[in-house]
Amino acid sequence: MKDMIAYEQEIIPELLKTSVERAEQLISLQQHYGTHFARTHFNIDPTSGLKSLEHLEQALENKKDSFKVETVAFPQHGIYYTETLPLMKEAAKLKSVSFIGGLDPLSIDGNIEKVMGFTVQLALDHHKGLIDIHLHEVGESGMKTINYLIDKAIENPQLQGKTFVSHAFALAHLNPKETEQIAERLAAAKVGIASSVPFGKTIMPIPTLKKYGVNVLIGNDNVQDYWSTFGSGSMLQKANLIAELYGYATEYALSRALQFATQSILPLDEKGKQQWPKAGDEAAIVLTEASCSAEAVSRISKIEALMHDGNLFWRS
Numbered sequence: 121m122k123d124m125i126a127y128e129q130e131i132i133p134e135l136l137k138t139s140v141e142r143a144e145q146l147i148s149l150q151q152h153y154g155t156h157f158a159r160t161h162f163n164i165d166p167t168s169g170l171k172s173l174e175h176l177e178q179a180l181e182n183k184k185d186s187f188k189v190e191t192v193a194f195p196q197h198g199i200y201y202t203e204t205l206p207l208m209k210e211a212a213k214l215k216s217v218s219f220i221g222g223l224d225p226l227s228i229d230g231n232i233e234k235v236m237g238f239t240v241q242l243a244l245d246h247h248k249g250l251i252d253i254h255l256h257e258v259g260e261s262g263m264k265t266i267n268y269l270i271d272k273a274i275e276n277p278q279l280q281g282k283t284f285v286s287h288a289f290a291l292a293h294l295n296p297k298e299t300e301q302i303a304e305r306l307a308a309a310k311v312g313i314a315s316s317v318p319f320g321k322t323i324m325p326i327p328t329l330k331k332y333g334v335n336v337l338i339g340n341d342n343v344q345d346y347w348s349t350f351g352s353g354s355m356l357q358k359a360n361l362i363a364e365l366y367g368y369a370t371e372y373a374l375s376r377a378l379q380f381a382t383q384s385i386l387p388l389d390e391k392g393k394q395q396w397p398k399a400g401d402e403a404a405i406v407l408t409e410a411s412c413s414a415e416a417v418s419r420i421s422k423i424e425a426l427m428h429d430g431n432l433f434w435r436s
Contacts, residue, residue, distance in 0.1 A: 121224065121227065121228065121256070122201075122228070124347075125196070125197045125198070125201070125202075127346075128163075128165075128167070128196065128197070129165075129167045129197070131346075132163070132165075132167045132168050133167070136168060136171055136172070136175065139171075139172065139175040139176075139179075140175045140178045140179050141179075143175065143176055143179035143180075144179045144182055144183065146343060146353070147179065147180075147183050147187050149343065149353050150187075150343075150353050151186065151187060151426055151433070151434055152423065152434065153352075153353050153354040153355065153356070153357075153423060154354075154355065154356065154381075154406035154408065154423040154426055155353070155355060155426075156186065156187055156188065156404055156426055156427075156428040156433075157187070157188050157189065157404070158187075158189050158190075158339075159189065159190050159191075159192060159218075159219070159252070159314075159337075159339070160176065160189045160190075160191055160192065161191075161192040161194035161196075161221060161252075162176050162191060162192070162193065162194060163194060163196045163197075164193050164194060164195050164196070164204055164207050164208055164211050164221075165195065165196055165197040165202055165204055165207070166197070166202050166203050166204060166207070167197070169207060170207065170210065170211065173191070173193075173211065173214075173216070173217075176191070177216060185428075185429075185431070185433070186426075186428050186431070186433040186434075187428070188428075190218035190219065191216060191217055191218050191219065192217075192218065192219035192220075192221040192252045193208060193211040193212065193217050193219070193220055193221055194221035194223070194252075194254070195207075195208055195221060195222065195223055196223065197228075198223065198228040198229045199222075199229055199235055199238060199239075200229045200230070200231075200234070200235070201228050201229050201230075205238070208220070208242060209242065212242050212243075212245070212246040212248065213246060217248070218248070218250055219248065219250040219251060219252040219284075220239055220242050220243040220246075220248055220250060220251050220252070221239075221251075221252045221253065221254065222235065222236070222239045222251070222252070222253040222254065223253070223254050224254070224255060224256055224257050225265060226257060226261040226265070227256075227257055227261070232261065232264055232265055232268060233268070236253075236265065236268050236269070236272075239251060239253070240269075240272045240276075240279070243279070244276060244278070244279075250282045250283070251269070251279065251282070251283045251284070252283075252284045252286060252314070253265065253269065253284070253285050253286065254286045254287055255285050255286065255287055255288050255289070255290070256287050256289055257289070257290065258289050258290045258292075258293050259290065259293065262288070262289065262290025263290050263294075263302070265285075265290075266285055266288060266290060266291070266302065266306075266311075267302075267305070269283055269285060269309075269311055270305050270306060270309040270311050271309075273309040273310065273311050274308075274309050280309060280310035280311075281310040281312075281335070283309075283310075283311045283312070284311070284312040284313065284314050284335075284337065285311065285312075285313055285314070286313075286314040286315075286341075287314075287315065287316070287318075287341075288313050288315070288324070289318070289322055289324075291313070291324060291325055291329075292318075292322045292323055292324050292325065293322075294325070296328075299325045299328050300328060300332065303325070303328050303329050303331070303332035303334055304332050306329070306332070306334045307332045307333040307334045310335070311334075312334065312335035312336065312337060313329055313334055313335070313336050313337070314336075314337040314338075314339060315336065315337070315338055315339075316338070316339060316340060316341040316351075316358075317338060317358055317361050317362055317365065319361070319365055323365070326362065326366065327366055336380075337383070338355070338358050338359075338362070338380040338381070339355075339358075340352070340353055340358070354420065355380075355381035355382075356381050356408075356416060356417065356420045356421065356423075357420050358380060358381060359377045359378055359379075359380045359381040359417045360377075360417055360418065360420050362377055362380050363377040363417055363418065371412075371414040372414075374413070374414035374417045374418050375388065375412065375413040375414045375417070376390075377417050378413040378416060378417050381417075386413065387413060388413070402429075403427060403428075403429055403430035404427060404428055404429070405426075405427040406423060406425075406426055406427075407423070407424045407425040407426075407427075408421045408422065408423050408424060409421050409422045409423075409424055
């Protein structure tokens, strides 16, 4: 990770020259896959200062009628490892910043309590009540960080429902009993998990988390950038991956898997009764070439059109 930080410090000045254009292209790609709303992270680091946010805001202004975001101030190069703390304080004051982010407090900054204490307090001081920690650490340090956040959410109810751990790979290395125990704690504290659905040696316990009522969000950690070439930007592809990975093979199970692409919104309830759309619902609709939800997930069906705030902005 620290090698990547050094690499980014070299390439960021050049990347900033085209970041507005590239952000707009990424938004367009996501729209063609049926996405009209995203949580997006912007770098906060001494190399870029607040320029990443400024450029993101330019791109979003150009797409304001068809795409909305919630933003995360993300200390990609650590808070103390580089001189990022003053920049995080500056970013936290901005109305456009939705979440206070964080990154691997032990492996990057060397101290879980110091880093997490600052991050939580920053969110509380600025009435954000919104935290998004990217936690790749496994084992003791990973679980200690997760439990720290749970404890803070219990102590500060305003953080409940607005605190997330992204990746949380430590959860993939627990035994079944430990998984159920931490899932119960996460649900009680209303601390959510955001996952890009890794596979191979790291299989996240998403079914168990959902069973206990944990808010599980699915997303793309990156879309074909210098971190990885495998992020597609398609949420249907993620739902398809989840169905295959966890054995959701029946038509019913496939239809339920659609929730991972729609933030839990499903056309039919568990008894087959229509529950969406209904009068008063947000006019955000994805039209796809499929006969039912199950087919959309299993075939990763082509997106035909996207509606945002009642307006049709794109048609294939």
